[in-house]
Amino acid sequence: MIEVQNLTKNFKDFRAVDNISMTIRKGEILGLLGPNGAGKTTTLRMLTGYFRPSSGTIKINNFHLPEDAIKIKSLIGYLPESAPLYHNMLVYDYLEYVAKIKGIDDKENRYDRFLQLSDLCGLSSIMAQPIATLSKGLKQRVGLAHAMMTDPQILILDEPTSGLDPNQIAEIRDIIKTIGKEKTIIFSTHILSEAEATCDRIAIINKGRVVADDTTANLKQNAKQNSFIHLSLKGVSTETAKALLESIDPNLNIKNVEPVEDDLVSFEITHSEDQDLRSNIYLKIKETDWIIIQLTKESRH
Amino acid sequence: MISLFLIVTGWFFFSTFFIFGRADLRDFFSLLPITFSFIIPAVTMRLFSEEKNIGSYEILLTLPVSFTDIALGKFFAATLFTISMLIPTISYPIFILFIGEVDPGPVIGGYMGAIFLAAAYCSIGLFASSLTRNQIVAFIIGCALCFTLTILDKLLFFMPAKIISVIEYIGANAHFTNISKGIIDSRDILYFVSVIFIFIFSTYIVMHEKN
Numbered sequence: 001m002i003e004v005q006n007l008t009k010n011f012k013d014f015r016a017v018d019n020i021s022m023t024i025r026k027g028e029i030l031g032l033l034g035p036n037g038a039g040k041t042t043t044l045r046m047l048t049g050y051f052r053p054s055s056g057t058i059k060i061n062n063f064h065l066p067e068d069a070i071k072i073k074s075l076i077g078y079l080p081e082s083a084p085l086y087h088n089m090l091v092y093d094y095l096e097y098v099a100k101i102k103g104i105d106d107k108e109n110r111y112d113r114f115l116q117l118s119d120l121c122g123l124s125s126i127m128a129q130p131i132a133t134l135s136k137g138l139k140q141r142v143g144l145a146h147a148m149m150t151d152p153q154i155l156i157l158d159e160p161t162s163g164l165d166p167n168q169i170a171e172i173r174d175i176i177k178t179i180g181k182e183k184t185i186i187f188s189t190h191i192l193s194e195a196e197a198t199c200d201r202i203a204i205i206n207k208g209r210v211v212a213d214d215t216t217a218n219l220k221q222n223a224k225q226n227s228f229i230h231l232s233l234k235g236v237s238t239e240t241a242k243a244l245l246e247s248i249d250p251n252l253n254i255k256n257v258e259p260v261e262d263d264l265v266s267f268e269i270t271h272s273e274d275q276d277l278r279s280n281i282y283l284k285i286k287e288t289d290w291i292i293i294q295l296t297k298e299s300r301h
Numbered sequence: 302m303i304s305l306f307l308i309v310t311g312w313f314f315f316s317t318f319f320i321f322g323r324a325d326l327r328d329f330f331s332l333l334p335i336t337f338s339f340i341i342p343a344v345t346m347r348l349f350s351e352e353k354n355i356g357s358y359e360i361l362l363t364l365p366v367s368f369t370d371i372a373l374g375k376f377f378a379a380t381l382f383t384i385s386m387l388i389p390t391i392s393y394p395i396f397i398l399f400i401g402e403v404d405p406g407p408v409i410g411g412y413m414g415a416i417f418l419a420a421a422y423c424s425i426g427l428f429a430s431s432l433t434r435n436q437i438v439a440f441i442i443g444c445a446l447c448f449t450l451t452i453l454d455k456l457l458f459f460m461p462a463k464i465i466s467v468i469e470y471i472g473a474n475a476h477f478t479n480i481s482k483g484i485i486d487s488r489d490i491l492y493f494v495s496v497i498f499i500f501i502f503s504t505y506i507v508m509h510e511k512n
Contacts, residue, residue: 048363052512074365084356101364146360 001184002047002154003166009042012104016042018208019056026153029180031199031216032188036091039208040188041081044158047186048078058241061153074102077152081159083143086134091123094131097147107251117145120175137168144175155179160195173198196220229269229277232294233285238265244288245269248280264293306340306386312385314393326393330411330481333381334474337383337415337422342443344382345426346436353434364511372504376420377429377499383419387412400402407482414480417461417493419472424449433509450474 002024008140009017017039032040045051047058049069063072063093085094095117099110118124121141126134132141140160147155160176163168176185176198189195195202195216202219204212212219233241238256245254245267253270269277278295285292303309313336352358392463394408429443451498453472460468469475473496476489 045359048487050362050512070365071368073363076363078363080356080359080363082356084360086357087355098364101366103365259391 030197035204077147093213319384326327338447341422410483411481
């Protein structure tokens, strides 16, 4: 449904998005995950036609950007970061303005759609309020109603839950999951657990590049294999200690790392999550007269 | 904004009205270009600047509308707003009707000229607003452009003789004065239409470049 190829965006000397390619199928919920400034927003802005890519192609439903920009824009519902709406309009007036621009000309249809949206997004009590007086979470909901106005096939949400309280986050996630059953949704976040909880598929972006792109289940599986044990010992040489550790399991990936203090020997041991090696290591070392300074486990994503 | 406009034009109208005892609108219309060159940039300064500042420009550009739709929509909105400011001033000729006679030609011509002038200045203000995200800068650029066009034909004295006729044609005041005398000349109308076209097209180019 959405095909992105070799997408790159430069801002003067700075490369915000670097050669991203991905395909998004119909009905998929894709989470773009990454730290601040990773290029998530820039990628989304290019998908919505707001930014023009420096190079690369975007194809949505056989339409190309930027030639068919208007057709693509009517396929997409977009919620920008922090929902920048017209502050001096009432919520109802704003929704009516959006509905008219998006081509819901019939008054009855418009009214029906407002009723559905206000149910879905919980807007009924704020319909007559100026947008400037709304809290961030409420604005976000109006923005969500804006994005879903014409029941678009593709929803693009830029950090839809940022700045909301836990209740509101849960509500917005529920909304995303409900509508995600039929729609294609792309949303960005920097919270891992949120992506895990809502997405079918996660693309991790860092410094403008896609560093991982897989289904949520597979990524979790891989993450498990990236568990580390940090071990620091006192009163032993590196080689002797390594030899002993290898005698536990010769397949272990043992890496000698810079010790925290001068007279220590430190290791980083990689293993898979199913077995917890800490007790084995402890029992082995107990037979010697070495001192264990540190024995901790860490999962890295 | 509307009340400011009405206070200023009302003062221009009535301050000389009683002194000279003249029952006409000549002073009102002759000062309109200068009033407009400050009032209209204040109306138009928000058109693009504020959208860019609060970020709603992003929403606007991701709605299914083209750059042309946006530029024209904003232009017509500003022009209609300015025309609506003129409506209360119709009370001036009605007022004159009570104490004397009104020559309908210059009044109708004056209002037609005012509409053309307002549209031209709105397109200039629109262009100024598209250049920057700061409203005050947009206002100053708009004022500078409009004011230059207004007083250009008063500066002919300083210009080299060869280009005087060109400069005179570029200035807005002479064209407005012609129409407001009740003389509808296709050259004057063509002048205003081309100013409007040039500045809306420049706005379109600026939008395109900044994208």
